[in-house]
Amino acid sequence: MSHETPTLEAQTRTKLGSRYSIRLREQGQLPAVIYGHKQDPLHVSVDARALHDVLVSGAHVIEVQVDGKAEPCLIKDVQYDYLDTTPVHVDLARVDLNEEVELELEVVFKGEPAALNEAGAMLSTPHTAVTVSCKANAIPDELVCDISELGLEDSIHAEDLKLPAxxxxxxxxxxxxxxxxxQKAVADDEGDAEAGDGEPEVIGAKADEAAE
Known part of the structure; x- marks a missing residue:
């Protein structure tokens, strides 16, 4: 787990709505909201580049400085633009570092399964993140899934992950x-198509002909 908690400066904002949010983004700022712990939601703005650095670091808990007051917050949700590349809004949940929190963590797949050398073999990862619970001050940096021994008849489920204490x-x-x-070879599919007479089979055609 990370031992340093990143700090993010924030400024309170009173003007809300999409028009003002667009203006903020044009100025290099992002709208954000801080909520939780039975306190009123606090609408703030944060520096877009500073937030980007925090997200790249992989931090989940940050210290938000607002009007000279610092409080730890969990990065609860980040909304991105239509290209899914640029953050446009962030939700921050107030948190006690000793309280239990629930969050989604990415799974890092490591290892080179020998089974991938088989013809047509490919690794399928339907889910690349899991939801876990732990104390806010004990969130792991990453969850590693060892796939080095994965065979053709094998599969790994969420319950198989080796989670930290x-x-x-x-x-x-x-x-x-x-x-x-x-994977089924594309060549086989093409061969099957060429083997036919080029006319699509009409269901029930033979039965109609026999009736005539």
Whole structure:
């Protein structure tokens, strides 16, 4: 887990709405809201580049400085633009570092399964993130899934992850994370098409002909 908590400066904002949000973004700022712990939501703006650096660092808990007051917050949700590349809004939840929080963490797949050397073999990862619970001050940097021993008949589910002490799964245990599948060769599909007479089969055509 990370031992340094990033700090993010924020300024309170009183003008809300999409028009003012657009103006903020044009000035290199992003709209954000701080909520939770039975306190009123606080609408703020943060520096877009500073937020980008925090997100790239992989931090989940940050210290937000607002009007000279600092409070730890969990990065609860980041909304992106239509290209899904640039943040446009962020939700920050007030948190006590010793309280239990629930969050989604990315799974890092590591290892080179020998089964991938089989013809047509490919790694399928239907889910690349899991929801876990742990104390806010004990959020792991990453969750590693070792796939080096994964065979053609094998699969890895959420319950198979080796979670750090103090971290527990907060989702369905049988969610599929990874397996190796065999792709059907494109050449075989083309060969099957060429083997036909080029006319699509009409269901029931033979029965109609027999009736005549």
């Amino acid at each position: 103090g971290v527990s799964l907060s989702m369905e245990a049988n969610i599929l994370l990874a397996q190796i599948v065999i």
